[in-house]
Amino acid sequence: MIKRILFFVSLIIPFTILQASIVILNGLTHNYKVENGQVYKGKIAIENTDNKPQNVKIFLQDFMYQSDGTISYTSPHTNEKTNTDWIRLNTNFITLKAKEKTEIYYEIIIPNTGINAGSYWSVIMVEPVEDVKPSDSKQGVNITSIIRYAIQVITDYDAEKIKPDLKFESVRIEKEEGRQTVKIAIANKGNIYCKPTAVIEIYNRKTGQKVGTFSSQAMGLLPKTSKSYHIDINTIPPGQYNAVIIATDEDENAFALNVELEVKND
The missing domain is CATH 2.60.40.10 (Immunoglobulins)
Structure with missing residues (x-):
């Protein structure tokens, strides 16, 4: 051998x-x-x-x-x-x-x-x-x-005549090149091409105080496809948070999702 x-x-x-x-x-x-x-x-x-x-x-x-x-x-x-x-x-x-x-x-x-x-x-x-x-x-x-x-x-x-139909498939936090990154999988369930941007507003879970707003790059999304939108949140300290994620296309069609986040030390 x-x-x-x-x-x-x-x-x-x-x-x-x-x-x-x-x-x-x-x-x-x-x-x-x-x-x-x-x-x-x-x-x-x-x-x-x-x-x-x-x-x-x-x-x-x-x-x-x-x-x-x-x-x-x-x-x-x-x-x-x-x-x-x-x-x-x-x-x-x-x-x-x-x-x-x-x-x-x-x-x-x-x-x-x-x-x-x-x-x-x-x-x-x-x-x-x-x-x-x-x-x-x-x-x-x-x-x-x-x-x-x-x-x-x-x-x-x-x-x-038609508008996009965006769906959030998953939200997770991972280290990417040593930085805390939110990865948001967004699917286009509709029949029209669009170019959305993902924005996340993060709030302290205990106090409700807003601690930051962060956004991804705009990326084109064909019908029946999905992409992972990456948002750098490395300035957010470890802790428990509530967040609102908003996907908005170039025509200002908006789709929102409420989530809970945990930012870890690792």
Whole structure:
């Protein structure tokens, strides 16, 4: 058994990990308010930061995520709210010269009928094409680590007719990088994309005195997905507290939850 373990380790050591050099210049979320029968145009600006040419393939996938960190990239039509059939890419493959910038164009063609109010989405995957190349070393090969980018294309149809429906899934306090952090799992049970912020107001349980208000970063939340919103409360001393958590989206739709918190020394 010992000999097998040592042999396994000796195989791993010579491998070298390389990273792709493609970067996206104009954001990873493209959001459109759409109408029946209309055509919308978009682009993805990319750059090759390396000193050598880079091949890149471009393709569509469906996309979901949950607050436990699960992210799913699946083939088109696996999500019932997919818009992959509406999106036309101008290319599926490009070659960028060293230090070159370029733009990938796409069209979104909205059907005339058969759309219910709400958000539809997919992702445009931008993936460098790398080969496994022999190493100059006699001991192994270089393995390239592929860094893919997923650009969300979200189309909101008749968005003004519906509102988000946010639900709190869980609230817990954990140490994150040595700091006390409230982690609030929020799910979007509705049919429209929104970008909520979580705010927590903390009160002394004995006196009722307010001891602080803290907020998270705003994060986009697709329908039927959830995310964990992190709030730093490291300035709050150990003790027993009552708290009000409020999730508010960009249109000031608000959802509240009363909780009890215990901040520990650990």
